Amino acid sequence: MIKNKKVYINNFSSVSCAGENCEELFETICTKKETIKIDNSYIHDKDLALGKIKSDKLFYSLLIQECKKVLENSNLDNFNDTLLVVGSSVGGMQNTETIFFKEKNYKKVNPTYHGIDTICTILKEEFDFYDDISFSTACTSSANALGYAKEVISKGIYKNVLVVGADSLSHTTVCGFNALSVLSSSACTPFDKHRDGMNVSEAVAVLLIQNTKENINSIELCGVGYSSDAHHMTQPHPEGLGAIRAMENAIKDAKIDIKDIAYINAHGTGTQANDFSELTAIKSLFKSNNPYVSSTKSITGHTLGAAGAIEAIISCMVLQKQIIPPNKGLKTIDIDGINYSQDIIKENLFYVLSNSFAFGGNNTSLVFGIDK
Amino acid sequence: MKINLEIIDASFIYGKKEIEDLNTKILVPKMMIRRRLTRAAKIVVELLSKVDFNTGRVFYGTSYGELKATANILNALEYDDILSPTDFQNSVYNTAVSYSSILSKNTNEILTISSGDETSKKLLKLGAIKALDEDEILLVCTETINIDNIEQVNKCIDYLEVGIALKVKLSTEKATIAFEGIENEGFPKSVSEILSIAKAFNKKQKNIVEINL
Numbered sequence: 001m002i003k004n005k006k007v008y009i010n011n012f013s014s015v016s017c018a019g020e021n022c023e024e025l026f027e028t029i030c031t032k033k034e035t036i037k038i039d040n041s042y043i044h045d046k047d048l049a050l051g052k053i054k055s056d057k058l059f060y061s062l063l064i065q066e067c068k069k070v071l072e073n074s075n076l077d078n079f080n081d082t083l084l085v086v087g088s089s090v091g092g093m094q095n096t097e098t099i100f101f102k103e104k105n106y107k108k109v110n111p112t113y114h115g116i117d118t119i120c121t122i123l124k125e126e127f128d129f130y131d132d133i134s135f136s137t138a139c140t141s142s143a144n145a146l147g148y149a150k151e152v153i154s155k156g157i158y159k160n161v162l163v164v165g166a167d168s169l170s171h172t173t174v175c176g177f178n179a180l181s182v183l184s185s186s187a188c189t190p191f192d193k194h195r196d197g198m199n200v201s202e203a204v205a206v207l208l209i210q211n212t213k214e215n216i217n218s219i220e221l222c223g224v225g226y227s228s229d230a231h232h233m234t235q236p237h238p239e240g241l242g243a244i245r246a247m248e249n250a251i252k253d254a255k256i257d258i259k260d261i262a263y264i265n266a267h268g269t270g271t272q273a274n275d276f277s278e279l280t281a282i283k284s285l286f287k288s289n290n291p292y293v294s295s296t297k298s299i300t301g302h303t304l305g306a307a308g309a310i311e312a313i314i315s316c317m318v319l320q321k322q323i324i325p326p327n328k329g330l331k332t333i334d335i336d337g338i339n340y341s342q343d344i345i346k347e348n349l350f351y352v353l354s355n356s357f358a359f360g361g362n363n364t365s366l367v368f369g370i371d372k
Numbered sequence: 373m374k375i376n377l378e379i380i381d382a383s384f385i386y387g388k389k390e391i392e393d394l395n396t397k398i399l400v401p402k403m404m405i406r407r408r409l410t411r412a413a414k415i416v417v418e419l420l421s422k423v424d425f426n427t428g429r430v431f432y433g434t435s436y437g438e439l440k441a442t443a444n445i446l447n448a449l450e451y452d453d454i455l456s457p458t459d460f461q462n463s464v465y466n467t468a469v470s471y472s473s474i475l476s477k478n479t480n481e482i483l484t485i486s487s488g489d490e491t492s493k494k495l496l497k498l499g500a501i502k503a504l505d506e507d508e509i510l511l512v513c514t515e516t517i518n519i520d521n522i523e524q525v526n527k528c529i530d531y532l533e534v535g536i537a538l539k540v541k542l543s544t545e546k547a548t549i550a551f552e553g554i555e556n557e558g559f560p561k562s563v564s565e566i567l568s569i570a571k572a573f574n575k576k577q578k579n580i581v582e583i584n585l
Contacts, residue, residue: 089464091486093442100446106524115435116465117488131585133494136437136465136486144483148498155504157373157585172445176460226481228473233408234461245479359461360470362482 006371007153007221009207010214012313013069015062016203017051018300025310026317029299030344032328036187036199036301042174047185051201051301052169059094059168059202063119064126066206067164071127074208082160084120084132085149087142089305090167091134092118097171119166129162136305139267141165142205143308143356143364147224149209150366159212165205165309173304174200180234188270188302189329190295191279191340198269201301205309207316213371219316222256222351222369225249229361235273236357240281246363247285247353254351254367259289261367262349263324263341265311267357268295269302278355279335290339291353298328308356308364315352315368322346373585375500378543380508382573383422385415386534386559389518394418400475408458410438411516412468415535420472423539425510430469430482431502433495433513435562437465437486443519468514492536492566500583503542512537513567515560530558536570547582549573 012022017035019025028035039050055062071079092113099108112121116136124132135144142165149161167173177183177200184197209221226249229242236242251258267278282293296314303310318324324345333340351369385391396414399421400406409417412434420426441463448455461467466484473482487494492513499511518532526532551568559567573579 097446097449101450104450106521109525111436111525112488115437115488116486117435117491120487131497132487133498134486135483137484138464138466148483152501155501157501171449172442172460172463175449175455176445176457176463179455179457179460181457226483228470228479228482230473230477230479232474233467233470242479358466359464360466360482361473362466362470 005154005156005211007150008210008213008218009221009316010210010218011070011073012207012316013066014203014205014310014313015053015066016300016303016310017053017201022313022317029296029325030323032326034187035299042171043178049184049186049199050169051199053202060122063122063166063204066204067123067127070206070208075214076160079127079129079162081130082162083152083158084123084129085145085161085163086119086134087145087165087305087309088116088119088134088167089136089138089141090170090173091116093170093172094168119164137362138358139304139307140356140358140362140364141305143366146308146312146366147364150221150224153209153211159210161209163207163209163309165306167202167303167305169200169202182271184270187329188298190268190270190297191275191327191334192330193332193334195270198271199301201303203300203303203306203310205306205313207309207312217320219319220369220371223250223254223367225253225365227363231361234359236277238277240277242361242363243278243281243355243357244285246365250353250365250367256351258286260351261291261353262347263292263318263352265315265352265354266293266295267355268297270297279338283337292324292339292341292345294325294327294341296325311354312366315354318352319349319368319370322349375583376543376545376547377500377503377540377581377583379538379540379569379573379579379581381423381539382570383419384536384567384570385418386531388530389532391415391533409471410441410462410467411533412438412514413471415514416468416472416512417475419512419535419537423537425539426476427478427480429480429502429507429509431495431499431509431511432469432484433491434465434515435486435488435491435560436515436517438463438467439517440519489561491562492564496565496583497585499540503540506542508539508541510537510539511566513563515563529560534559534563536563536566538566538569543580545580548578548580551581
């Protein structure tokens with residue numbers, strides 16, 4: 001079994017509260033624009049800061065639109081020979097909520113448009129794919145989808161994989177995170193001493209992964225690392241042991257040295273528990289070098305199952321533009337010994353690491369690189 | 373492309389409303405943890421014990437996920453009840469295997485997929501691809517749809533709780549068991565293929581299945 005085929009991200013597209021396309025997303029991140037807005041539509045008597053997509057279109061229309069954009073910019077005529085790999089934690093929950101809140105029963109709930117598979121179902125109504133699979137591991141869902149894409153191409157099983165990370169805002173997730181008392185009433189400020197929680201958000205992020213390098217902007221998906229905390233359902237391991245293993249495994253899979261990582265796009269949700277665990281892990285692992293670290297969730301919000309995919313796009317653009325994005329809202333550093341990027345930094349960089357962590361102690365790290 | 377898997381061990385359990393003879397009290401002696409487990413988590417813990425799988429990579433499939441926690445959340449929202457944080461944390465699709473990883477201190481790769489009626493078919497394909505790394509892995513599927521008023525949407529599933537586990541590894545030998553055509557009436561379609569393999573499994577012989585990607 002050949003296990004060393006190179007894997008390329010040849011084009012991508014996204015829509016989020018930070019922009020209706022990837023260029024706008026990256027510019028918004030670099031210029032630290034305000035994207036997270038106060039919202040009372042989910043909890044009427046409480047100000048919550050959420051990341052809503054600014055569009056008149058329905059979420060599923062945006063989903064199809066982003067896939068069409070990727071197809072148009074690809075070397076493919078269609079997706080007939082492409083594996084669809086979806087990562088989502090919400091799936092069709094919004095549909096079920098709408099029906100249940102109106103009807104007060106399940107009679108009109110269509111199971112086909114309830115579960116995680118809803119994203120695949122909607123896309124298969126528009127496109128033909130060779131096959132499909134959906135990952136649902138909460139906030140690592142689309143990072144795991146990308147990991148699987150890397151694996152099936154690296155092993156020579158498929159040539160083209162379309163990875164879709166998609167999660168819409170829903171009452172379940174917004175009110176659920178509120179029940180856990182981890183939501184902020186302003187744009188989140190990961191790693192800041194005065195941070196007060198996270199922002200639930202929504203996004204669609206689509207990446208075409210192939211076994212050939214199709215253009216000069218292609219980015220290599222070099223490594224994937226998985227681990228489980230085996231510690232707690234919602235709290236990450238305080239010493240970041242699972243995060244360390246995921247990052248180590250990704251760097252090992254990429255066959256690079258730890259010193260080669262120049263920037264880490266952190267999971268960085270803005271909760272005390274996540275930030276402490278992740279930064280402890282980074283400090284513990286990166287002793288010999290001190291890569292820049294930032295969280296882009298202060299701009300995108302936490303897009304849950306879509307986070308791994310949208311942060312993969314950001315990581316690709318960091319490498320394409322050779323620009324490290326800043327930490328918006330980081331005024332008073334809480335944990336020292338980390339090389340936080342305070343403003344945009346222009347730097348020659350070859351490898352970027354992106355972290356995703358989830359409920360259940362599910363950890364996934366991805367390494368992206370410029371093909372030399 | 374075809375990949376052959378050897379089924380090292382297999383187990384399946386099911387019940388019309390609930391699987392009644394679970395050994396959760398013995399397998400999870402700490403009451404505080406046991407109380408938090410979802411039905412799917414209890415079934416996964418039971419299956420891991422039955423196929424003697426403590427640590428290693430686990431790949432899990434469920435079409436409907438944690439339906440009871442989800443229904444509890446919907447009802448709390450609709451009727452202005454307090455939304456339980458435990459229901460929310462237990463509503464994610466990877467809940468069952470996450471609890472089992474905590475209980476067995478399994479720090480390996482653990483993934484969850486959900487592909488509607490084709491969940492177990494897709495899980496077998498994923499399992500075959502993962503098995504190329506040449507370790508022993510666990511494939512496990514559950515459905516737990518025994519919630520109040522499920523009859524409003526369920527017209528064809530008789531067994532509201534079902535769980536299946538296969539401990540597998542890569543094989544270069546020819547297939548010895550065929551799993552097509554095995555009758556699974558009354559079970560969720562989402563577990564059909566993996567249930568058929570578990571039913572066909574015979575401990576007295578070598579069990580090899582061919583997975584078409």
